[in-house]
Amino acid sequence: MKKKIKNFWATFMFVVFFIFAPQTQSASNIIFTEIMYNLEGTDSEHEWVEIYNNSDSEIDLSNWKFYDGDGETKHGLNIFQGSIVIPKEEYVILVDKPEIFLEDWPEFSGIIIDSVVNLKNDSDNIKLFDSESIEIDSVVYQNDWGADGDGNSLQLSGLNWIAQIPTPGQVTAEENPAEDPEPDPEEPSEETQPIAEPTPTTGGIILPKTAYPENVKITEVFPNPSGSEEAEFIEIWNNNNTSISLENWKLSDKSKVITLKAITLVPGEYKAIYRSTTKIALNNSSEIIYLYDSNGNLVDEVSYSSTIEDYSYSYDIKQDDFFWSSTKTPSSMNDFTNPNNLPSAVINFSNNPVAPKEIFTIYADNLYDSDNDNLSCLWEIGKNFQANGESFKYSFNDLGEYIIKLTINDGHNEVITTSVIRVLNSVDVVYIRSKKSESTGPITNTILTLSSLATTTGQIFITEIFPNPEGSDDAEYIKLYNPNNFDVILDNWTIDDQDGGSKPHTIQDRAIKSRDYLILGKEETKLTLNNTFDEVRLFNKDEHLIDSVLYDDVKENQTYK
Template identity: 35%
Template sequence: MKLKAFIIIGLLLYPLGNLQASSSDIIFTEIMYDLAGTDDKHEWVEIYNASTAAIVINDDWRFYDGTAHLLNIIQGEAILAPRGVAVIADDATTFLNNHPGFNGLLLDSVVKLSNDGEEIKLSLDDGSNWIAQVTYAVSSGANGDGKTLELINEQWQAGEINGTPGQYSGENSCNCQPEEINNDPIVPPPPPTPPEPISADIKIVINELCADPAGNDEEQEFIELYNVGTDSANLIGWRLQDESGTSFTLQTNLAAGGYLVVYRLQSKITLNNTTPEKVYLYDQSSKLIDSVSYEKSENLSYSRQENNEWQWVDKITPNAVNMGETIPQPSIVKIAVNVDEYYVQQKIRFNVDDEVINQDGGHYAWQWGDGQTSEGPTAEHQYNQPNSYIVKLIITDQDNKVVHESTREIKVVEQLVPECVQAAVLNSREDTKDINQQWLTISEVRDLTSSRVVTVKGIVVAPANGVSKKTFYLAEVSLAGEINLDQGLPVYFGEATINIAVGDLVLVTGQYKKTTTTAKINIKQQADITKVASRQLPRPMVLASGEVTEELINGLVVVTGELVQKKGANWIIDDGSGQIRLALASSANLKWPSGKIGDQVTAQGIVGKTASGLRVIIYQANNIEIRESEIIASTQEQKEVSIPNSRGGGVLDYFGYGLGAIGLGVLSVAAKLKMM
């Protein structure tokens, strides 16, 4: 079952409460890393609770073999008993086939161990602290002979063929004594303060950008660095990077007072001309040294001045002192809309911030990109055809001089007509593989009080192995064909080979299991899935950070807020309504994008819960957006968030604009991210 933190009331003989284990509470005791035949699916490790208190297992546990991995309980309860043993296997089914008599606690994870030796670790708090760790070596034995490495009398040595999983007792093996248990939570240190772009001990700066030269961009576009110090600087391993993520590693020294011009032909970094751009300079340890950004470029040089301010000037000066006359540029304002993707005939409200309106009080001209125009600081528009449109706003003063301008891309897609969804699902409850087995909605399944075999109808919202290993996620499809993304259910498929895709409407037959904290369906084979149709997903509901509740566990949501803390492997955001934790799905092998405290974060993911509370699990790289400063406004009707009563939303929520004649009314509009 999927790991969740809960209290097992019946196990009164175990003193619970040791949720924060110390560094000697759990130790590695056996390692199967190099078999006589193939290693794939056969590797495993054994862990031992050396303390006198039970340790609750939850979603924050991570096994590290070079990469941090989630764990799933396959056999046993979610608790590691005092002086108890558990096995973490790369493939639980293969492990049980190899050890048919094993009836102990079995955890399934990714266990890919090096045959040359490596460090392995275990964390109970999502990677913030590693409380068990060991580095094994080939010289200790068990390399290629089918034996395991075992901890015997505090020494690692070759053990028996196939190993002795579950048999470690601590007697005559390890003299570890449990430390006095500290039940106080482990508080990670505060995140480091981001470095200033220029400081007394940093002498290299970005000095000039030429993004849109009068001639050939590919040959003449460049980024210039300058050594403002008095000593030569070794730049080997330093790198330049643009907003798109394209980077170039430097392999040179830069003399004191010297310039280094990196042309586009060499770096492959293409600077934007008509859209915002940002250039970063990192040292060999990936520490940010300097950065500079601009909105657009027009045949000018963007140059650092003596006062360290940047100006557009009329003279391009590679490998020379910056000079030239400053060219005034119209200031840029943000076109404020809620999201960047809408439906055909959906009415969209655009506006700008009050400060600009009050300051300039001029003329506002909107160009919608479809041949239509409007005027005024706030305007509404709807598109009749699916396409990508460039919206342009020009603000002029009383003398018709341009004082502000901006552009923004808006994507318009076809509406998903409700009848299509209703026709795509099986609305007859008897129309399933088993005439005696009626299918249920996800809401009906979640209301069941006991385990049983069920057939559930849903739409795939998270792919296999996306959020967690050997699992995909469904969202509810109601009897009327409405899709409720906030009502979800995980499906665990074990070792089966599953062929599904996001947007598949399916009937899934399997064993329903429910614990005090979660529910899921276990299936055994592809035949347990009946594909009905494929449909485009509606956009998830947009929530304030404090609006994520337990009723949304396993649901797909979008959440927004300000980045207030980087805590271990997680980010915490807050828009003033309450904090919510963001986590990256370990099975997706993602990395956090560049972001700093105070940035605005928008993230899409599955709601989960661990011992440390609710979180939104991000499982795709384009499911998170970072904005240094963005003005957020709404469509004509701002989203209505009423979590307990949100079941009537889903697909139908997105048809209020333009389908009023059908009687659907104006319902919720949610955001679909345009990601970095």
Template identity: 30%
Template sequence: MLTFTRRRVRVTALLVSSFFVWANLAQAASTIVINEIGAYETTDHEWIEIYNMSSEEVDITGWKFWENDTNHGLNESQGDLIIEPGEYAIIAQKADIFLTDHSGFNGTIIDSSWGTLKESGEEVGLKDNDGKVVELFTYIEAPNFSLERKDPLLADYTPSNWQEHADSNTVGEQNSNYLLSEPIEEPEDPKAPEDNSTPLEEEISPESNGSKPKILPPQPGEIVISEFVSDPSDGEEEWVELYSLYDYPIDLAGWAIEEGSGAKTKLAGTLGAYTYFVVEKLKGNLNNKGDIIILKDPQEKIIFELTYGEWDDGNVKDNGPVASDPFSVARIKHATQRRQDKNNYQITATPTKGQANYITKPEEKPSQPEANPPLAETRSESSQPTTTPAVLRPIQYPPLQISEFLPDPEGNDHELEFIELFNPNTTTVSLIDWQLDDAEGGSRPFKIATGEIEALSYKVFFAPTTRLTLNNNGDSVRLFNPSSELVDLIEYDKLDTGIAISKIDNAIQQTSTPTPGQPNVITENIEIDESLDFTQAVTSEADAFTAGDKILTIGIVTVPPGILGSKIMYINGLQVYMHKADWPKIDLGDEIQVQGEISIVQNGTRIKLKGKEAIGVISSNGLIEPNLVEVIDIEENLLSQLISISGEVVESKKGTFWVDDETGEIRVVIKSTTNITQQPEVGDMVSITGIVDKTRSGFRLLPRSNDDIVISQVLGEEYAEEISSAEKTISLKKIAHGIGNFFKSLWQRIFN
């Protein structure tokens, strides 16, 4: 059964010939796949091509490219992060270099950064904005030309589905070896549950040659109990920490932890591959003198169990130790899968809830503890766990950032200098053994001995605590994780007194308003260098120039940076682009002067800036009113313009809806960066303000905030009620006529 949805009517038609295509598509639940790999290119010129093989657009804002055991951020460079159906997009190691190498490429380019892609093959993948793995695999060798995927619907990463291009690449185009696999002609079970598995939940058997994925759930020993506290400090709770040795994310719905009394704690959420998961608020109690902890999957299969203390399981001598307040029991680095809890677990004076285990004896100070994540084991051919250890992945600490620092305060440097950290994660992160330092060979590093930083929060360290001296004439600030890996580095030259270095949206800027412990504020206007050879023009004349022309123009901000993308803003119907995203403070309604180079992209003409020095703020509060237009009049001349339309919502789904004003329909797209929460429903009468944009699917309207979406009437109220002078009365006759036309169109679509 294939279901078409259009406007207010849902029609189900039996299309036997189309079923087999959809059955084959169901093999790969992920709609975005890695489709081509340019590892053969030299460093800084490498790229990855992704492909949206679904019939729906996919917003990849917040996604990560996984390579070398590192999450690499994705930022729009050309186009946006909404990948259209059937669209190829490029993740470039350096977007500006890629655009130079492929000057004729006008598709979506996403800027990222990594060391180098190995021509011999390595593990790469994609993660969504929740950190869940979308696709993960090790690609095969391709030393001379690009590596192309034959069938994007197959989760097959062998040479049968991936081949090296004969003499070049097909970047942004259909692969030269493209060939969909034969449809799987199996009867459909209408009562079968929807298959929500991802390619990472599928294991390819040697016999299948990639054509029939086989789901193999976690086996005993692939999820372990990594650490637990049975005797918490006053005011604290017992907790159990799990660690996954399984290669794919696991939905914990239906899983449970059971203790000796039989009390079960039901689990919920997702346990990522090689990550930790903490269970608190346990049902029952873990006995301080001894107990058993059992992890069961939804089929009541025991995946892991351990006993500690006096619990009698027939061999008390083999039980793990008992930890008293405030210590925990942690799994050691070289633990085996045999039931030897006495040897596999130790008491530690350094509980590390949700992070890699640190084993320190209670009488010792944790000066330089060794990180001890549980060791992964391999699976034998019979799919039963063995005791053969596999290679460990590096410990993945949650990322923290240097958010702000003040080297030369107005007052005593030794008291008022500060360094501020920011936690961009959605969970609290322990700060134990993280280090702050200035330039190499300068002050002695400051190691944080205690404390944590809450989710999306700031933590400030003043000079009397760190004993770091930030030089007024230039220095650097460095942040290291507990494995002594450099996580963040900001270098600076001589600064004026009272000027802080702040980071906003990964852009490093100077500010005269330090805000320790609070969101950063940038207060500085940039002077324009008028000595450069630029042609002065008004924004409306931008289309008359050609790519590469240098112009200087003045306009009023209709969309500030960061609203519709981190690297773009809009002034008077002109998109302004900056690859560095190094924006000064710019607000809606500011009158600004910009100087840059004209570039032509799919969605029109834009001016490209080198940096914040190309922008100067002239004045504020010069808001522009949108032009009220009809959909039929939206053409190329309105690209990047701020307009307003009014009409009826005729289709709506998360993040997108269609408005019909009786002259035509236009799609309204809500970008995640706008933080818009309103979602009109079918039948609502609305007025929408936004920027006119264009993709391969046609024109669309991009609202900037909740204020740009006004719902004025809901279908079902009196049709004769007049909404506004810009809106018309909805006629039942016209609605019936529209539904009739829809059925006529659908009938032709199915049977012609």
């Protein structure tokens, strides 16, 4: 795009010089070549403009001014990196905040000029003035030209502005080099040779406009919506500098393959393809998604081993990796809002064991939340006692073992942790404490130190279904798995088969230990699973779908995993 627009502009300005009015050398040779006016996410302090010295000599920009379309103010140019004297055929970046620009583009080593760059997102008129306040160049851009918050910038290509991946201080693949003039037909030369077709180069100056399938990528997967499953989608991105047709390409998961029809992606376009089109039911547990070109070549694949409800699995271009984000961006560049992490704490006691009627302190030790959310603590002992706060004092009248329950709430998640305290007769308590003071370390008791995290929310997977046992159907079962590092309490969760099937079963008094399995048999669930085709679904206590598995044509006495 930018490189050697020199020949074109030199000729154009030469004509202007003689026909219209005399101008300075700078007026003929400094032009706008790239505008980053609407970044993805926040624009403030991240916007920038590129200019180019299209001459055969250096140009001093001292006392030049830049107008960013904001009122009548012309802003000064202050050198931040490099020299204010611009070498020939060199690019310069005008930025609002140089430090922020270098954070966005840490490998940039070219000339940076500090000015005021506050560009409008719909339409704006930018101008450049020399030291004598003569207008050198101006551009009126509009957001319907492209680069409107999709990660691209506006870039000059010949006489046209186009949207492309930003290239501050560099030439781009869109530029077409000036061709050598053809010989005069009246004066043929025997030495004239045919002009070769442009070929790709590693310098990024001459590149054919060819669409490469390997530059098409799966960039977002939304497998577990909180509402209708029809909201599921798979997003595809064209990272070519030209349009590409996906006619007869194939998209698949582990159980279904579909052929794409009538889809063409323009350069840089993101396209979300919804479940209503693909008929692909994305698993809430592990899944692999494949993309094949029309020749059957594997172009891309994306896999995940678990999901978070209402989060999308999104590709981060800068980190070249996928992350879960609560911000869904179908058919547009990804934005990231990370999942809220669970709080944690350990129940501790000023003394354990204690004697009857002895007052002791119960407190939340190592209370922590990585998101710095405000935490609340609710304590429960039996059915009749509750307390709030990080600690409280208590005493027991009777001997025995008592479960202390702590519920930590960060406004997003509830985590339950429990511990056990023993109430012994006074003689035993005195003896144990005396032994502790004599030993080099405390006497441990697995009953006393037992502490486990548990929550009423979390990802649980349906990992195995046995719908067609040999003989009686009473042997049918559904197996669940807890992949988390905490226990999950399943009280008031429900499990059922497809709509219109058996009555949903509400789970009571059940929990799954961390990284453990739980089998729910037909005797408990009362679910009648079809042998040919059915769907098993698991909902949490808030009636949000946690996992679902479709199966068909299961052979007798075989499980579906």
